[in-house]
Amino acid sequence: MRRIVPNSLRARLLLxxxxxxxxxxVAAGVVSYYKALHEADELMDGQLAQSAKLLLAQVLHEVEDLSDTHAITETLDDDSSHPYEQHxxxxxxxxxxxxLLRSGNAPDTKWLNRPGHYPPTYADIRHAGQPWRVLTMRSPDGRYQVQVAHPTKDRERVGLEVATQVAIPIVLALPLLALLVYFSVRRGLRPLEKLAADVAARSPDNLEILSVPHAPRETQPLVAALNRLLTRLGATLDNERRFTADAAHELRTPLAAVKIQAQVALxxxxPVDHQHALRQVLAGADRATRLVExxxxxxxxxxxxxLPDPRRLNLAELAxxxxxxxxxxxxxxxxxLSSVAQTSPVEVTGDAxxxxxALRNLLENALRYTPARGFIELGVGLEDGQPTIWVRDSGPGVDDSDLPRLAERFYRGARLEREAGGVIGGEGxxxxxxxxxRIAELHGARLEIRNLAQGGLESRLCWR
Structure with missing residues (x-):
């Protein structure tokens, strides 16, 4: 049988x-109940002791005529006694x-033959088929011995009444306690309900951070996580919008050029101009194809x-x-165009x-901007024990101010646009x-780009 678990946080907390x-x-009620029974039992024992002391005092005072003592004790049994009073x-x-003396219903007990004075002694006996509680006490001078007894059923009745009076308030307080628990849980969950209402009321394009100035400490990690998520979503959407706008702009340029060259060809x-226009159409189509790819x-x-399926790769062979x-x-x-590699294998875990x-893009950039009779070198080695790939060329390099932005999407430095040689489709x-x-990030590497002192550009993939 499947367990039914409430799907509501409030219901779970309440349950x-x-x-x-x-x-x-319930545990407190049970403990209180049995504690009350015990205390009532101790109280009855104390009453027995008090009765025995009073009886001894009366016997010592009326030593000449014990028949009067019997009469005095009989007068104590009247209808005006307290409900909890025992006789x-x-x-x-x-x-x-x-x-020497006994009451009318006293159980048949034996004289406790002990020499000298001894402390009061309690015992449980049976008389006429009923259990009794008996206290034996001797006078200080040892001349008299007194036994007083209660029927156990009377003691249990008193104890039960006392324990019941203790337990009744506990039982009656349960509904009030349940109400207090309900309202406490409801009040405690109010910040979460307010947060949920705030998120639900937002429009899809509202990615501002949540402002919950008095959020409880337990909800602050949730609010912080939601704010980080909203920040990332906002940045992602901004990048996507910018990427879409840039892609549309970049595609519009080669398509417009293709259209113009096609019109020129028509x-x-x-014949020479016609062929030239058709070649430009093909070049524009190639550029648009590369851009889409x-x-x-x-x-x-x-x-x-x-990486979905990383494997060990030899970088020198790949280069x-x-x-x-x-x-x-x-x-x-x-x-x-040449490649250099150290003699020992340089291996990484990655996607071939x-x-x-990545290597082809680096090489194509170098080929595009390196003039005729220039050189491009692709190298593989270890630096500080870590795999490194570099591509060096003898091209014009880039402005130092453009270096930090070269890896941005659709960004081309001003000098690169001027120096595009057209070997691989002209402008990139x-x-x-x-x-x-992005490929470097997936492989745990970083892309570094710098101008060479002797001229040219160096791009490096450095594993860390």
Whole structure:
């Protein structure tokens, strides 16, 4: 059978607190009940002792005529007694064990033959099929011995009445306690209800942080977590809006160029101009295709929190493959493209396809902005014991003010735009280094870019 657990936090708190309170309350009631029984029993024993002392005092005072003592004790049994008052039965013996006096219903008990004076002695006996509580007490001079007794059922009745009077307020207080628990839980959950109402009342585009100035300490981590989430969502949405706007702008440029060149080709009657316009159409289509590919690649990389299937990779082999794949482009522009690697293997755990994309983007950037007869070098090694990949070129470099922003999406430095050589489609999309940086993050590496002292640019992937 499935357990039914309330789906409401308030119901869970009420159920848990109510059950815990009820258990404690019942335990307290049981303990109080038995404690009251015990105290009532002690009270009855005290009454027996008091009756025995009074009887001894009366016997010592009326030693000449014990028949008067009997008459005096009989007068104590009247109808004006208190409901809790007990009427003990008694026996009085002399020093030799001779029974001197007894009440009418006193149980048949024996003279306690002990020499000298001894403390009062309690005992439980049965008389006429009923249990009795008996106290035996001897006078200080040892001449008299007194026994007083109560029927146990009368003692239990008094004890039960006392314990019941103690337990009744506890039982009657339970409904009041339940109400107090309900209103206390409801009041305690009011800040959460207010927070929930605040979040529910917000419009979808309202990502401002929550302001709960008097939130209880227990809800502050929740409020802080929600505010961090809202901040991240706001930043993500801002990035997406900016990315969408930039992508639309970047796509509009090559498409507009393709349209213009197509119109020129249609209007041109000169075969040379016609061919030139068609080549420009193809170049614009290639640029738009690369831009779309880069956008799709970024869209696939952004949601990833980690690599889906990392494996051990040899960076030198991966670098050599990328150099060979781009060598025809370098040769066509008379650029020297080479790779260097240390003799010992340099391995990392990662995704071979993603790292190949990163290396190709770095190499394409270097090829695009390096002039003819310039050099591009792809190197692999260890620095401070950590794998490192670098790409160096003899191009124009970039303005120092542009270095921190080169990995931003769609950002191109002013000098790079001027120096684009057209080897790989002319001006870049502004997404290549952003893709490299995202791939580096997924591999636990960082992208570093700096100008070389002798001229040119160096891009590095440094594992940490």
């Amino acid at each position: 848990t607190v109510s059950i815990a309170t009820l258990l404690v309350w 003990p039965e008694f026996r009085v013996w002399g020093a030799t064990g001779r029974l 209007a041109s009657t000169d 880069q956008l799709l690649r970024l869209a696939r990389l952004d949601p990833l929190a980690s 050599a493959e990328q150099v060979e794949s781009l060598r025809p482009i370098a040769d066509s522009r008379q650029q020297r 396809d993603l790292l190949a994309v 999309s502004g997404l290549g280094l952003a893709i490299v940086q």
